[in-house]
Amino acid sequence: MACSVVPQEMSHQMGAAPHRMMMKASTPLATPAPEEHARPLRLSDLEWLGELGKGGFARVTKVRHRGTGAVHALKMTVNPEPVPEEEAKVLRRAAGAPNVIGCYGLLRGPFDEPACLLEFMDAGSLGRILWQRRGRGIPEPALAEVAAQCVMGLAQLHSRGVAHLDVKPENFLANARGEIKIADFNTSRILYGAAGERLQVSVTAGTTCYFSPERFAPDAHAEPHGAMAADVWSLGMTILELFLGRFPIQPGSGMAYFYEELKEVICREEPPSVPEDAEASPELRGFVAACLRKEPGRRARVSQLLSHRFLTRRDVEASRRALEEVLVESLF
Numbered sequence: 001m002a003c004s005v006v007p008q009e010m011s012h013q014m015g016a017a018p019h020r021m022m023m024k025a026s027t028p029l030a031t032p033a034p035e036e037h038a039r040p041l042r043l044s045d046l047e048w049l050g051e052l053g054k055g056g057f058a059r060v061t062k063v064r065h066r067g068t069g070a071v072h073a074l075k076m077t078v079n080p081e082p083v084p085e086e087e088a089k090v091l092r093r094a095a096g097a098p099n100v101i102g103c104y105g106l107l108r109g110p111f112d113e114p115a116c117l118l119e120f121m122d123a124g125s126l127g128r129i130l131w132q133r134r135g136r137g138i139p140e141p142a143l144a145e146v147a148a149q150c151v152m153g154l155a156q157l158h159s160r161g162v163a164h165l166d167v168k169p170e171n172f173l174a175n176a177r178g179e180i181k182i183a184d185f186n187t188s189r190i191l192y193g194a195a196g197e198r199l200q201v202s203v204t205a206g207t208t209c210y211f212s213p214e215r216f217a218p219d220a221h222a223e224p225h226g227a228m229a230a231d232v233w234s235l236g237m238t239i240l241e242l243f244l245g246r247f248p249i250q251p252g253s254g255m256a257y258f259y260e261e262l263k264e265v266i267c268r269e270e271p272p273s274v275p276e277d278a279e280a281s282p283e284l285r286g287f288v289a290a291c292l293r294k295e296p297g298r299r300a301r302v303s304q305l306l307s308h309r310f311l312t313r314r315d316v317e318a319s320r321r322a323l324e325e326v327l328v329e330s331l332f
Helices: 085-094 126-132 140-159 224-244 255-268 282-291 316-330
Strands: 046-054 058-065 071-077 103-108 114-119 172-174 180-182
Touching (some): 046 071, 126 172, 126 224, 140 172, 140 180, 140 224, 140 282
Antiparallel strands (some): 046 058, 172 180
16 A cells, blocks of 8 residues: 555545535434534535545545534545444544544435534645645644644544544645544454453554554454554654655665565665654654564653653743744745
8 A cells, every 4th residue: 555645635525516415314422513403404504615635445524514514524434334333433532632632423425425514624734735845844843733633633532542543634624723633443443342341453554655564463362462562653654754744665676566665665664754864853863763663562662652752842822833833834
């Protein structure tokens, strides 16, 4: 699977054409829904504002609720099968987490296509923002705030017993207020059973570019800590990519051979790191290194990352202003 680093491969807020969509009753989730969603939604309640993007699995359209003017993103799954029960459970588990995208209900299209009414993030994904910067990475002061909010999003999922398993720039969304939220739970897994027992879950699905070494094993499965450790590796790759302005590993023989080259580099070579000649603080270098340890048991946990010096020693106000400048630039 190739890296998703361009906006047309966005994994969230991808657009959908409005024709032929007749919504059936929505299934409310645990997220507190706005007042206008107290009754089942109808297509006539929504005004289409335009396409946001599309990918191989879903299309997302920007919509406005006619009654209140509230703007949302309507994500419609291309696959006509129902929303997997696992994904619905994840959405319920994640409901109300400040750094997790809000979902206001599950809907069905005319052919029983799954659809989700989502919180709208007007700055789009971090992947889109990076693409717009044309090889310029995100400045370190802004990146520290990005990392803090990304870690908080993962911490909120992990504390609810959920592994995301597709952490990458395209799956972190931003708005002009400087908020960043994690989205897209197609490959996410719940790690504990109804009785609290620890579950082994498959970690073979996701975007291969961001796989940790252990995920390349055939039929790879992991217990809760291992699945969460896989998220931490992907987070480290994401932060490093945002800093460099490009994906940290470059293919040498063209995309046709990229998977095998990627596997070879990640599994057998030293982990990717901040280049020695880059202007980067010891804190940023240490944060990336703590995430990109090859052995899952040696990787930092999100609870440890929350107290990492890269986050705790930043000037919070200055970092937020720097991030807002990056986001405002991306809107024009």
